[in-house]
Each structure stands twice: as structure tokens, then as C-alpha cells.
Amino acid sequence: MTTQTGRTALVDELIAIAGPGAVLTDAADMEPYAVDWRRMFFGTPLCVVRPAATQEVADIVRACARHGAAVVPQGGNTGLAGGATPDGSGGEVVLSLQRMACIRALDPVGMTMEVEAGAILQTVREAALEQGRMFPTGIGAEGSATIGGIVSTNAGGVNVLRYGMTRALVLGLEVVLADGTVVNGLRRLRKDNAGYDWKQLFIGSEGTLGIVTAAVLRLVPAPQHSVTAFIAVPDIDAALAFYSLAQSRIGDTLSAFELISAASVGLQEKHFGLKSPASGGQWFILLEGASSLAGIGEAVESLLAEAFESGLAVDGVAAASQQQARALWEIRERITEAEGREGRSVKHDISVPVTAIPAFLADAGKALEDLSPALRLNVFGHLGDGNLHYNVMMAGPGDDGAAINRTVHDAVLRHGGSISAEHGLGQYRVGEWLRTKTPAEQALSAALKQTLDPAGLLNPGKVLPRRDRG
Ligand code: 2HG
Ligand code: ZN
Structure with missing residues (x-):
């Protein structure tokens, strides 16, 4: 990015857009936004900005683009792959959507709900339940996770088996593009084949292609x-x-x-x-x-x-x-939480075809045993989705997390699986994504990024490698 003067000028512009109370520059104030909850990823952002409206988000993104500053969108900061925290390069603007938490509309007959990105998942679920409806995405962090975050990561959870991933529960989306354009696709239609279903590009792409500011959610009848x-x-x-x-x-x-x-x-x-x-x-x-x-x-x-x-x-x-x-x-x-209290672990959020689970477990277990007999496993997950949290407890400080990662992921690939089932790639799995995806899939992903974010300023280092290090 730019010089010290340029940085100060950008902060001044952001204050002019969002107001002085909405821009944090003090290191202690920024800490909760700069570090993830597991304290694995540490960023050193230029500032944190907390807009209150979509137009402010657009103006902020435009100002950052003018100054060549990276923008890291953030919701509840509850992710497990470091997708919402800066990657340590320094100088980013963390854009917290938390103040945009309004439930704009709830239609119990049409079974839809329009909410802003910063709305807390639990609040959304409770509002739906009051009307006899349910928003099915259910995850452990629902008390802090936001709708923008669960849409951007295509969150899964315990009820995917019946209702699908978040992707299946989004009818409409409002996003701010890298150049500050606001695209309003907040339609509450169950059928809409009028052209490309572009909203899917922004669901699960972790804020690397655009910033989700509001969504229309699909509700289901609340089971009695x-x-x-x-x-x-x-x-x-x-x-x-x-x-x-x-x-x-x-x-x-x-x-x-x-x-x-x-x-x-x-x-x-x-x-x-x-x-x-x-x-x-x-x-x-x-x-x-x-x-x-x-x-x-x-x-x-x-x-x-x-x-x-x-x-x-x-x-x-x-x-x-x-x-x-x-x-x-x-x-x-x-x-x-118990795993966290037990000590250091290497997390894997993998999926294989459901019927391949027994063979995968035998194969991965044997491969890890060969790598280091002292490793202990903490395996649990969503069997119906073929999604296992195949977490490996480190036996000692000498354990090589990267080797454990590769060993498990190689077994996943041998059984036709994915190295990220529901947590996303964030910054944690970019290296393994590069190692395991085909060149054609990588090129297609890079082409999408190039089209929607040619300057590479939206959440750099997440999902895809940073250009300067690619
Ligand atoms: C769960 O299913 C979450 O509980 C967390 O996806 C998984 O801690 C984990 O590895
Ligand atoms: Zn899970």
C-alpha cells in the first residue's frame, strides 16, 4: 500500500464516511477483530471500520480501492479457518458488518426473511420460531456468528442432512463489489431462472469476490x-x-x-x-x-x-x-471446547462419500500411525453428510502439523473426498488447496477472482494465495 500520509488520509476518509465512533485505530480496540477466537491467526490491520448501512460499505470499499488498501470483511469472527481475520501482512482495513443487524422483513406465509449481514444467527432463528418457522442452519457458534458470515462461508452444521448447506437456504443477496457497486438481488423468489444465478458466486467464497451486505433467507416450517x-x-x-x-x-x-x-x-x-x-x-x-x-x-x-x-x-x-x-x-x-482444553491439535474438516467412511478411517489411521505412533485422534462429525472432523491431537512440540495435514488429506483424496467440507479454506487451508486441486480448477478460480476483484484487494490470502506470494 501507500505511504504513512496515504494511510492517514484513508483513515480520515473512512471517518468521514462512517463517523468517528465507527473507526478503530487503537491496537487494543482492534484486537478482537485482528485475532481469531482460537488465537491461531494474528493480523495487524490499519484500522477497523464498522459501517451502519450498505451505502457506507460501498463508499468504504471505493475509498480503499482508491488507496490500494485491502479489505477484510468480518462478521462474528467465529470461523475455524482464519477467513475473517487479516493474514498478518499488515495494513488492511477490517470491515466489520456487526452494526448492520436489522431484520428487515419476515414473511411466514411465503416462508422468507430478509436480514442484514450483521444479524446474529441465533436472533434470526428465534425471530423465525416466533412465527412458527425455522431457519435451519444450526451451528455451535450461533450466538455470535452472523448471517453475512454463514452465507460467505456457506456454513454447514448439524441439520445439513435434511435442509442442505446455507447455499440451499439463500433466495436473494445484496453484495458490494470490489469497485463499490451495490448489486441488489434481494428477490424472495423460490423460482428464478432469469439468467446466471450469480449469488452462488458470493456464497462460500469468503468475501474474496464481493461483500455480502444482506440476504433473503428461505425458512421451513418449525417441526412441532x-x-x-x-x-x-x-x-x-x-x-x-x-x-x-x-x-x-x-x-x-x-x-x-x-x-x-x-x-x-x-x-x-x-x-x-x-x-x-x-x-x-x-x-x-x-x-x-x-x-x-x-x-x-x-x-x-x-x-x-x-x-x-x-x-x-x-x-x-x-x-x-x-x-x-x-x-x-x-x-x-x-x-x-474439550479438544481445545486438552492441548494443541491439527483440525481437519473433510468429507468423503458416506459409504467410503470406513475405508477412509482405516486408511488414514494407518497412514498416521506410520507417521507417528503417539498421535491421538478426536474424530466426530456429520455422518450423514460424509463430513468428519478428523482432528489429531499433537503428542509433543516436535510434531509437524503440516505433515499430519498432508497425510490426512492424501487419504481423503484417495477416497474421492474434499479437504474442506463446511469450514471453508480461509487462510488455513490455502496451501493444501494449492497442493491438491487440479490446475484447471485453480485456473478457473483465479479467472473468477481476476474478473471480480482485478486489484486483489478483497480479503487477500483467503481461499486463493495472495498474488504477491502466489
Ligand atoms: C462441529 O461440527 C464444528 O462441531 C466444529 O464444525 C468442528 O471443532 C471442530 O473441529
Ligand atoms: Zn461440523
């Missing part, structure tokens, strides 16, 4: 009845067979089918003390059935009876109350 069960299964083949049985018996009501290793349950018990209600298996399943119709309780009971009879399940409970269901979910939701 639900059942949660926590089941021990003898091995991974049984987990898969149980999944297939669940699809056959209660498939149209199946809203979650989570896989949890015995080691993950053990970690959670060690750090949070929540007792597992089932034992005797290598793996656990947390399943949820939900419906507008009564009778889901009986349907899940009979599914479990069949699973026990055929030996696919060895122990387990179905929650008798909402409170018990919450307690079962808490075991699952505490795993990430």
Missing part, C-alpha cells in the same frame, strides 16, 4: 415434535448400516445423524464431566427426528428396537423430555 437419541454402536460398519436403516424407517423426518468416537466422548467427560448415557461401543450416534406430525417418538422407538435386535446398536437412550434432549446435544457440542 422431535426426538433425540444417543446410541452406542459396535463399530463403524454398524454405524453406517444403522444410518441406512434410519433412512429407510424415518428418513423424511431425520434431521441429524451425528457420529462421535469413544475418544471424543472421553475427552468431553474429562473436561466437562457430562456422563455418556450409553457405553460399550467404539462409536456413538446422536440422531434427531423431527416432524410437524405426532408419532415421531414411536417411530424412533421402533427404529431403535430393530437396531438393537439386529446388533447394529448395543446401548442407548431416547430423550424423554426437551431438557434431556438438550443434555444429549451438550455432550456433542462440548467436544470442540
Whole structure:
């Protein structure tokens, strides 16, 4: 970027656009925006700007473009791949959308909701529920994550199995392009084939092609009845067979089918003390059935009876109350935090075809054993989506995270999988993306970036390598 004078001039322009209270330049004030919540990525931005309206975002982007300053859009800063924090190059403008948090409209009949990017996911979900509707994207960080963030990362979560990724839940989008143009596509249509579906380019591209400022979300009817069960299964083949049985018996009501290793349950018990209600298996399943119709309780009971009879399940409970269901979910939701308390880990957010899960686990386990026998695994995830959080606990300071990464990702590729299922690439996985994607796919991605952000100022170093280091 430019000189000290240029930097001061840019800050002055940003203050003129957003107001003095909306621009932070003090290092201590900027800290929460400059570092991710896991404290893995540390940026040194020029300033943080917190606009209150789309037009301000456009003016900020235009000013940054004039000064050649990079812009890092940020929502709740809850990501797991460093997509929303500056990459350490220095001098960026962090553009926090948090103040743009308005729910503009909710149509319970058309089942749509128009919200600004900074709206908190939990607030959005609660507003929908008040009208008997549900916005299905459900993630652990919903109390801080924002709509702009979940759209920009195409967030997944525990209900993807039934409702799809965030991509499937966005009907319309408003974005600010790299040159400051505002593109308003806030249509609330379920059918719209009038030309390219351009909004898809901005969903999941982590603010590298444009900045999401508002979205029209697709809502679904809020289920009136639900059942949660926590089941021990003898091995991974049984987990898969149980999944297939669940699809056959209660498939149209199946809203979650989570896989949890015995080691993950053990970690959670060690750090949070929540007792597992089932034992005797290598793996656990947390399943949820939900419906507008009564009778889901009986349907899940009979599914479990069949699973026990055929030996696919060895122990387990179905929650008798909402409170018990919450307690079962808490075991699952505490795993990430328990892993953090246990020590350093190398995270992998991978997916393989569902039926390849057993072969992948055997293959990756063997490859890691060959690399270093002392590594311990914390594997859990969304079995129905083929998405595993295949996290490796580092045994000692000498462990090579990059070698562990490569070993796991190579196994993923051998089984036709992806190195990022739902967390995105951020800055964490750019190197592995470069190593594992075909030249044709890389060239296509670079061409899209070149078209929409020719100066490379939108969230540089995320998804794609920085040009100057490419
Ligand atoms: C989850 O499924 C999240 O709980 C976090 O995607 C996964 O901590 C992780 O690796
Ligand atoms: Zn997950």
C-alpha cells in the first residue's frame, strides 16, 4: 500500500464516511477483530471500520480501492479457518458488518426473511420460531456468528442432512463489489431462472469476490415434535448400516445423524464431566427426528428396537423430555471446547462419500500411525453428510502439523473426498488447496477472482494465495 500520509488520509476518509465512533485505530480496540477466537491467526490491520448501512460499505470499499488498501470483511469472527481475520501482512482495513443487524422483513406465509449481514444467527432463528418457522442452519457458534458470515462461508452444521448447506437456504443477496457497486438481488423468489444465478458466486467464497451486505433467507416450517437419541454402536460398519436403516424407517423426518468416537466422548467427560448415557461401543450416534406430525417418538422407538435386535446398536437412550434432549446435544457440542482444553491439535474438516467412511478411517489411521505412533485422534462429525472432523491431537512440540495435514488429506483424496467440507479454506487451508486441486480448477478460480476483484484487494490470502506470494 501507500505511504504513512496515504494511510492517514484513508483513515480520515473512512471517518468521514462512517463517523468517528465507527473507526478503530487503537491496537487494543482492534484486537478482537485482528485475532481469531482460537488465537491461531494474528493480523495487524490499519484500522477497523464498522459501517451502519450498505451505502457506507460501498463508499468504504471505493475509498480503499482508491488507496490500494485491502479489505477484510468480518462478521462474528467465529470461523475455524482464519477467513475473517487479516493474514498478518499488515495494513488492511477490517470491515466489520456487526452494526448492520436489522431484520428487515419476515414473511411466514411465503416462508422468507430478509436480514442484514450483521444479524446474529441465533436472533434470526428465534425471530423465525416466533412465527412458527425455522431457519435451519444450526451451528455451535450461533450466538455470535452472523448471517453475512454463514452465507460467505456457506456454513454447514448439524441439520445439513435434511435442509442442505446455507447455499440451499439463500433466495436473494445484496453484495458490494470490489469497485463499490451495490448489486441488489434481494428477490424472495423460490423460482428464478432469469439468467446466471450469480449469488452462488458470493456464497462460500469468503468475501474474496464481493461483500455480502444482506440476504433473503428461505425458512421451513418449525417441526412441532422431535426426538433425540444417543446410541452406542459396535463399530463403524454398524454405524453406517444403522444410518441406512434410519433412512429407510424415518428418513423424511431425520434431521441429524451425528457420529462421535469413544475418544471424543472421553475427552468431553474429562473436561466437562457430562456422563455418556450409553457405553460399550467404539462409536456413538446422536440422531434427531423431527416432524410437524405426532408419532415421531414411536417411530424412533421402533427404529431403535430393530437396531438393537439386529446388533447394529448395543446401548442407548431416547430423550424423554426437551431438557434431556438438550443434555444429549451438550455432550456433542462440548467436544470442540474439550479438544481445545486438552492441548494443541491439527483440525481437519473433510468429507468423503458416506459409504467410503470406513475405508477412509482405516486408511488414514494407518497412514498416521506410520507417521507417528503417539498421535491421538478426536474424530466426530456429520455422518450423514460424509463430513468428519478428523482432528489429531499433537503428542509433543516436535510434531509437524503440516505433515499430519498432508497425510490426512492424501487419504481423503484417495477416497474421492474434499479437504474442506463446511469450514471453508480461509487462510488455513490455502496451501493444501494449492497442493491438491487440479490446475484447471485453480485456473478457473483465479479467472473468477481476476474478473471480480482485478486489484486483489478483497480479503487477500483467503481461499486463493495472495498474488504477491502466489
Ligand atoms: C462441529 O461440527 C464444528 O462441531 C466444529 O464444525 C468442528 O471443532 C471442530 O473441529
Ligand atoms: Zn461440523
